[in-house]
Amino acid sequence: MSTGSDNSSPAGIPTPAEVAALDARFNTASTPEILTWAWERFGPQAAVGTSFQGAGLVMMHLAKTAGIRFPVFTLDTGLLFPETLAVKQRLEEFLGWEIEALQADLTVEEQAEAMGPELWRREPDLCCTARKVLPLQRKLENLGCWLTGLRREQSSTRAGVGIIELYTFESGNGPRDIVKLNPMANWSRDAIWQYIHQHKIPYNALHDQGYRSIGCWPCTTKTGAGESERAGRWTGFNKVECGIHTFMSKKVNFDI
Numbered sequence: 001m002s003t004g005s006d007n008s009s010p011a012g013i014p015t016p017a018e019v020a021a022l023d024a025r026f027n028t029a030s031t032p033e034i035l036t037w038a039w040e041r042f043g044p045q046a047a048v049g050t051s052f053q054g055a056g057l058v059m060m061h062l063a064k065t066a067g068i069r070f071p072v073f074t075l076d077t078g079l080l081f082p083e084t085l086a087v088k089q090r091l092e093e094f095l096g097w098e099i100e101a102l103q104a105d106l107t108v109e110e111q112a113e114a115m116g117p118e119l120w121r122r123e124p125d126l127c128c129t130a131r132k133v134l135p136l137q138r139k140l141e142n143l144g145c146w147l148t149g150l151r152r153e154q155s156s157t158r159a160g161v162g163i164i165e166l167y168t169f170e171s172g173n174g175p176r177d178i179v180k181l182n183p184m185a186n187w188s189r190d191a192i193w194q195y196i197h198q199h200k201i202p203y204n205a206l207h208d209q210g211y212r213s214i215g216c217w218p219c220t221t222k223t224g225a226g227e228s229e230r231a232g233r234w235t236g237f238n239k240v241e242c243g244i245h246t247f248m249s250k251k252v253n254f255d256i
Contacts, residue, residue, distance in 0.1 A: 010144035019166045026163035032066045034183040039068045046145035047071040054192040055149030055184040076101035077131040078108040079216035083205045090202035102135040141171040145179040167248035
């Protein structure tokens with residue numbers, strides 16, 4: 001089994017050449033096959049990160065159906081919609097899995113005292129870094145594989161996402177490599193929601209109210225007709241990502 005380029009990286013990290021070969025293979029593989037590879041390669045060091053969007057729900061259900069019980073975590077920013085918190089509980093009951101809630105060092109109230117009220121209105125990048133990126137970075141320091149629900153159809157910034165990607169980031173022990181696995185990259189929105197309804201998977205009630213991509217309540221609005229799925233995020237700002245998918249450096253680049 002190959003390892004990463006630094007001693008701080010966990011066992012099981014594929015080489016860049018292997019990542020390129022795996023991505024070509026996974027582009028025609030079924031999602032359960034990809035999930036099985038992750039479990040066989042990393043075991044519980046492969047974890048699902050979810051914000052309870054549709055793709056993540058399908059991925060978790062497919063894993064459960066395949067008899068794979070990945071650890072699951074979510075970023076609880078303290079600014080989530082009540083409907084988001086409610087669906088977390090419903091999913092835990094439906095799947096029989098505990099979903100770990102990662103939180104920022106400061107509560108929303110403490111952040112307001114330290115940085116001023118409603119930081120998201122003035123410096124949304126800083127707010128996202130404090131409440132999302134830093135808690136995620138701490139979590140990834142203990143993982144070898146991060147499974148996400150990213151899909152190419154979601155937006156122009158995600159159109160080139162690979163099924164499997166290799167990244168490096170600065171951990172407390174120095175540079176660390178991690179596999180980022182996007183098993184849902186090829187799925188369409190229609191296929192996602194057909195699966196959710198077919199298997200009666202609990203989902204965020206806001207999806208039925210015109211919200212297509214749901215984040216923190218101050219920075220999420222309904223999506224207009226003809227807009228991309230993520231058009232309702234950070235309206236009025238030149239911002240399309242919260243930062244959790246952009247703070248690491250990609251080690252392998254190749255055409256899809």
